[in-house]
Ligand SMILES: NC(=O)C1=CN([C@@H]2O[C@H](COP(=O)(O)OP(=O)(O)OC[C@H]3O[C@@H](n4cnc5c(N)ncnc54)[C@H](O)[C@@H]3O)[C@@H](O)[C@H]2O)C=CC1
């Protein structure tokens with residue numbers, strides 16, 4: 012198969028979809044890899060390293076799209092790329108389609124085979140290609156929150172850990188899967204009092220066993236959330252229903268009861284966000300204020316730490332990319348049921364139910380393409 016690796020063009024996105032080590036593995040499997048010039052620069056990889064690994068370097072994204080059977084990105088294709096996508100071409104990347112109707116329609120029109128990293132799912136319901144970036148974003152959420160709580164950055168002037176004689180700040184984490192656990196780990200390490208809310212009792216049991224004494228695992232309900240938000244300094248939004256639009260768990264009315272100068276970090280923004288007042292922001296303008304509350308809603312948080320994130324991401328994506336390249340996407344789906352839910356849109360049809368439901372469009376089960 013011919014695999015294309017593009018330079019990311021989303022604002023301040025410095026990750027890359029494959030490392031030179033990944034290229035070497037692909038070429039050992041007799042695949043050809045096309046890499047856009049400069050694609051690895053933000054992650055510390057030179058064009059020469061890609062060449063030495065066996066890649067062919069090309070000057071433009073248009074040449075990559077024209078030549079590749081499977082295009083690998085990190086973030087979703089941007090509008091300038093839509094016309095370049097070819098019928099039956101495999102697009103393998105984060106897509107987050109339930110939050111992106113325009114992109115969904117563009118991929119339907121293109122007739123491509125669109126496999127989303129974030130909906131590949133194991134039998135235990137974990138999301139192996141989302142997990143590493145959720146680990147990064149969760150840790151960053153606590154860091155960014157602590158930063159914006161400083162008065163010089165617009166916050167209320169709270170040191171999350173407090174000091175001897177002065178109590179710590181309150182952090183509320185809503186949704187305690189991978190992002191939530193990692194945010195709680197860093198915030199509690201700083202010394203904050205951390206409330207971890209989830210609706211999965213087994214998860215809460217697990218968290219209360221493994222987390223330190225300054226973390227409290229609490230069943231999420233509207234009244235409980237409302238009560239905790241009134242006392243919160245930092246709130247991290249991290250709920251997920253895989254592949255679907257995020258539920259709005261914090262209404263504007265609830266936000267208005269929070270203390271002015273508090274910070275919300277809505278990590279779930281890539282699936283539409285879980286605060287009524289959230290809208291996507293970028294690393295160049297990461298925050299805005301609503302009702303006195305600082306909102307940080309960057310949809311590609313790990314893009315800010317590419318030297319860590321690219322390695323963590325490609326450790327996870329390469330084995331799946333290899334299966335798709337070795338077998339073709341249909342056989343890879345037949346042989347590995349983890350890949351099947353990754354397929355979101357094929358031949359103009361929506362094959363992931365959560366995406367079809369988000370836009371009230373028809374759902375076609377992926378199995379009908381695999382007979
Ligand atoms: N902005 C960014 O740069 C990044 C965003 N993300 C996003 O962060 C979000 C969370 O991802 P993960 O932690 O990996 O997901 P996960 O599946 O590990 O955890 C989600 C948790 O939310 C809980 N949940 C679901 N509905 C809930 C509700 N109504 N109230 C309370 N809890 C609820 C689930 O029980 C689960 O424990 C996703 O939208 C993901 O795409 C992930 C990485 C980077």
Ligand SMILES: CC(=O)C(=O)O
Nearest residue numbers: 105144281310311313
């Ligand atoms: C998961 C995701 O959207 C990201 O890493 O940018």
Ligand SMILES: [Mg+2]
Nearest residue numbers: 087107281310
């Ligand atoms: Mg997006």
